[in-house]
Amino acid sequence: MITIKLMGGAKKSFSTDKILLEKSNLTINELIKHLIQIKPNNTLEFDTKNLLIAVNGVDSSALQSYNTKVNDNDIVSIIPIIHGGSQTRMQFSIMNTDAEIFHMFNDKKFHTEFLNELRSKYPHLNIQAIDSRFILGVRHAKKILGISLYAQKNNTLLSKKIETDILLRF
Incomplete structure (x- = not known):
């Protein structure tokens, strides 16, 4: 089982802060595709292009990026990094x-x-x-x-x- 911790706006996209997934041996790319398929209707858009993804506390870009394998008992943290605001x-x-x-x-x-x-x-x-x-x-x-x-x-x-x-x- 993979534990997916959703931070920030990702929580709003799935109406929860945690998803327990009965799959393993997925790449992060496959995991993201699966999440898109199970995202509830009438929730915020899940922007897959602006994410920081950590596997067991390690930034996936320091591993194999979206090709990083996720296995049983792994904890995947998904953190949106979209920005806006003023020039202050x-x-x-x-x-x-x-x-x-x-x-x-x-x-x-x-x-x-x-x-x-x-x-x-x-x-x-x-x-x-x-x-x-x-x-x-x-x-x-x-x-x-x-x-x-x-x-x-x-x-x-x-x-x-x-x-x-x-x-x-x-």
Whole structure:
């Protein structure tokens, strides 16, 4: 059995935060196709092009991307990364770490590879994108970042990478 944890807007697409799947030995691509088939009618669209997918806490792009095999007892976290908002930006320091939050306009060209390209180009930065609908305000974002940074410092991240940890906490 595969456990699928749905975060953010994906929860709204399936009207639940968890799906238990009686299948195994699927690729992530096959899993996504199956999810599209079982998505309830009259729910939000399930945007399959803007997803961060973690298998047992590891970003699938660090594995074999959409060809990653998912097996019995695996936990697959599906996190939408669609964005929108204004051009405001906030810079601050938290736990001796400089941070910046800014809104991005929804752009059809925005995709997971864009984030990976930025991360490759700026390896000294931790870069993450979060749908602005899931941020309650600046204090909320600062608190989540603080918790993730504290967890990183104490080796208690919810996943192997801080970028994924941040998403899981929203």
